[in-house]
Amino acid sequence: MSKQKPEVLGRAGAAECCPTLLTAPLDEEQAAELAPVFKALGDPVRLRLLSLIASRQGGEICVCELTPAFDLSQPTVSHHLKLLRQAGLIDCERRGTWVYYWLRPEMTDRLAAILTRPATAADTAS
């Protein structure tokens, strides 16, 4: 008799499908899907890029603002942006001469949910 919980996916709404890394073993498929996203975050340059993009809560930031923020060549920054985009963490749009990037919060929300464990396990119990 397993204690069924009605709808414990409280704040972890995004996690409905993927009960969090921390509570149940991840199957191979989920791991294969998730790993590239974490890998995209596994580089200091990309972390800073994402951070620069995301903290623009207004929404978007122009590449022309991002590139000079790093001691790297323009193609290198462009490459990192591409990886972040392929990971589903950001998206972009060309608008005239410039290209603007913005965060895709669905993905960061999902990661956060996956890394969040039922805070107080005692809370859901009883």
Added chain:
Amino acid sequence: MSKQKPEVLGRAGAAECCPTLLTAPLDEEQAAELAPVFKALGDPVRLRLLSLIASRQGGEICVCELTPAFDLSQPTVSHHLKLLRQAGLIDCERRGTWVYYWLRPEMTDRLAAILTRPATAADTAS
């Protein structure tokens, strides 16, 4: 009594000290410190390992249970465990013949906090 105490530094509290990737630009030092942790998560094998370890809420799991769960050689699994440990995500202890690993929730909590944004951005705005 389902009401939480105010000092629930579960996910919100932790986010206060480390302003989260998503609200303020990360400086180089923070990025350099954080990236290796995400990098450690950026591999499907390590994600599954961490998941296997973490879902043992009781606490620990023996390496002898982890190794056969993968289609990999024993040294390879050992290598991945080492990386997870170096990232601060898990810790281990030898007990007689066997070695046991367990999760370090401080680290996953920290990552979750960093990826969690102030839910309602309008809320923090005055």
Added chain:
DNA sequence: AGCTTGCATCGAGAAACGTCTATACAGTCC
């Protein structure tokens, strides 16, 4: 002591990654 088992470390080879320069493409302005 010597054997056996569980796990870590070593060294090597193939693949992936981060960075660069050179170049191509998309728009704008004259």
Added chain:
DNA sequence: GGACTGTATAGACGTTTCTCGATGCAAGCT
């Protein structure tokens, strides 16, 4: 149209990563 600016792609090269087999070390057993 032609020149110029902003961004992406291509190709190259050194470094890191993932995996393996071989080996080493620690602990228990006979």
